Amino acid sequence: MRHTIAILACALLCISFNACDNGISKQTLPDGSLEIIEGSLVKGVKKIYSRDGALLSNIEIKDSMPNGMCVYYYSNGKAKSSVVARMGKKDGVETEYYITGEKSKEVSFHMGKRNGKYRQYYRSGKLKSDQTYAMSKGLGDLKEYAEDGSIIPLAQMEVAVANGIKSVGKYDITVNMNPVINTYRLYAKYPIVSDTQPYKKIRVINGKGSIEIYRSQLTSKREVEIVVFYKTKFDNEYKVSRIVTL
Structure with missing residues (x-):
């Protein structure tokens, strides 16, 4: 009986594909690419492959x-x-490469979340950026x-809530930007409840801004995360700098 059920299950799996032969299933995807399963969806x-026959993923x-x-x-x-995946989530070091083959990025993950080093590299192999995540x-x-190894100065910030949010009220923020910073945008989320919690934009005039905490926003964590999106004269793309204040 069990043997019969196993045969029927295999047959049903094969019907969903254009071909099923010797443990290899094939189907053409809507974009014209070809999907091949070696083994089964249970383990395989x-x-x-692209329309031209080039392998796109394994x-x-x-x-x-x-x-x-x-x-x-x-x-x-x-x-x-x-990258190595576990239960559908990245779990290990993801390595990215330039189209010419040189390593461009390394990011450590734990069950889908950045956890550890985040590093970018120049094509020459020299370190371009470095940050740690938890x-x-x-x-x-x-x-x-x-690329010569010298440090590119980043945004420097002074946050008035350095000792933590003690109660409701208004907290001032002073932003001191290095001269290499062309433009920047400042955001915050407070207190931090979850990773999916939205950031709130902080209006900054002449380097001064503020955040206001209401009683309904206070939690046991009482954390503030300040995020700066900035551009430098070395790169026209926005980069991110974070300061987490407890």
Whole structure:
């Protein structure tokens, strides 16, 4: 009886694909790419090929989720990124590469959240930036480096709530920006309840701003996370610097 059920289950799985032969299932996706499952969705390897036949991804799966080594590729065949997944979530060091093959980024994850080092690299292999995370929260400022190894100065901030939020009231914030900062935007969330909690924009005039805490916002944690999005004269893209104040 069990043997019959197993055969029927396998047959039903194969029907959902265009082909099922020797443990290999194939189907054409809506965008024209080809998906191949070696083994089964319970345990196997899923590969995606472009219309031109180039391998785009090679993902170990278990129970229909990424579980094991996951590698993604550029159309030229070089690796784009690689990471180990566990139960469908990134769990380990994710490495990204330039299209020419050099390493561009390393990010440590624990069950889908950044946890550990976040580093970017120049094509030459020299360190471009460095920051540490703890369960998706940035610890301290992002450190950036020029290709010659010198440190690129970042935004410097003084926050009036350095000793923590003691009660309701208005708290002043003074922002001192290094001359290399072209433009910046300031946001905060307080007290911190969850990672998905939205940030609130802080209006800053002549380097002065404020946040106001209401009684309904007080929690047992009483944390404030200040976030600066800024551009430097070295790079026209917004970067992020965080300060977490307890």
